[in-house]
């Protein structure tokens with residue numbers, strides 16, 4: 001469940017992997033408009049009675065909530081809402097706390113489903129190298145002889161000595177099956193002899209431009225570097241079918257609901273298969289309503305096309321700002337300015353520890369402006385992946401220069417991850433109308449590695465500065481960047497408050513700890529505001545009836561226990577969306 005792959009940077013090989021199945025997806029979006037058939041009226045269809053936590057500072061708790069159609073029409077004491085109840089009102093008395101639905105404003109359906117069925121070798125599940133090799137051996141033992149077995153999220157940077165899984169190691173673990181292990185960075189994969197054979201690659205196969213097959217004494221070692229070489233290996237594997245893809249999408253969204261989530265933003269829609277991705281999501285949501293609402297960020301880059309041509313493709317598919325319906329709406333334009341910090345491809349003002357370079361942007365100042373303007377010209381909220389402090393600076397300078405010409409349309413532009421920032425950058429973001437969304441569990445999972453081996457303690461302390469963002473007048477949100485980390489907003493919020501690293505339980509710069517209220521706002525109201533869903537994140541009259549039923553109340557409990565709160569059910573627009 002943990003991958004340091006640069007989420008937002010899908011590789012060419014990913015386009016190829018989905019191409020066959022996605023050929024049958026529709027080209028145009030057709031919104032289902034599920035909620036249009038359930039208009040709100042003056043009396044309640046559903047009455048929810050219990051321990052209601054509203055997240056409304058004026059009235060933080062309630063006993064009863066009346067819902068008509070998809071909306072809350074009354075909330076307060078039982079007597080406050082009794083006038084809204086009729087003989088046909090259904091009463092729900094859940095045995096738990098009723099909480100506002102949580103919001104993950106940046107996760108990935110599409111890039112995640114590429115490796116979704118692969119066996120997980122993350123450090124979370126395999127804390128030692130022996131655990132990883134035992135997992136490989138066990139998975140291979142279960143597979144029929146000859147069937148390829150794939151693994152994901154192997155992260156050597158988290159094991160002593162940064163070990164790699166060579167061809168000879170994998171041959172011993174898997175003598176009868178092709179095996180592929182993805183390095184968590186996505187920049188490397190490790191394969192055995194049968195995998196080379198399945199892909200038709202021999203010791204004589206030349207390295208493709210931009211890719212490497214590592215060799216020793218003329219023999220392949222099994223270490224395969226960069227997409228042009230990785231793509232040749234993937235040719236030896238079966239591709240996912242449309243049935244596979246649709247099953248994975250539903251499973252990914254269901255896992256979100258199980259953490260109390262009722263809204264997400266898919267943060268790079270179209271990156272693999274263009275507008276067909278969104279058209280397919282609409283088709284699936286029409287067949288059976290999704291368990292969470294999905295806001296999409298349209299990807300600005302497709303191979304061989306200029307940003308203006310990509311923008312035209314989205315329009316031709318019927319996708320314009322805020323098009324769609326209550327369950328599935330297109331809200332943003334996504335641009336990626338740098339890579340992954342833990343993969344040492346984030347763009348920094350100073351070099352990485354032990355290196356003489358601090359990363360770079362794939363854009364020039366001019367091509368960056370073209371990519372941003374293509375979205376702004378069409379009225380999109382712009383959502384820019386900026387990981388290192390130099391990336392923040394590079395994009396902020398561009399936004400400061402070009403935004404004034406577009407006037408103030410309350411588009412709530414965002415910097416994604418915004419992981420490392422200087423003080424003046426947060427202040428300037430506030431002035432420019434750009435808010436940060438932090439991948440908060442960067443700190444939990446990689447905080448110790450940033451401090452000790454990647455960036456050093458001073459820079460690492462500037463990771464995910466939630467407290468400073470609030471001080472600068474910003475409205476930050478927290479996100480998972482799934483499948484970089486798991487969709488689990490209460491874990492993200494816990495990390496924002498405690499700032500403790502998983503590896504050694506050390507606090508990484510206490511001055512940046514959020515208050516509990518700030519952390520909870522970042523996964524409810526602020527996240528709602530950032531995805532242009534002002535009717536979510538608070539249970540109050542007029543808002544969407546999106547809520548979860550949980551065995552704990554984070555608004556009145558110690559943050560150290562938040563991640564253990566379990567959900568029993570979620571409701572979206574007043575209808576059950578998931579139950580445990």
Ligand SMILES: [Zn+2]
Nearest residue numbers: 007008267481
């Ligand atoms: Zn992302």
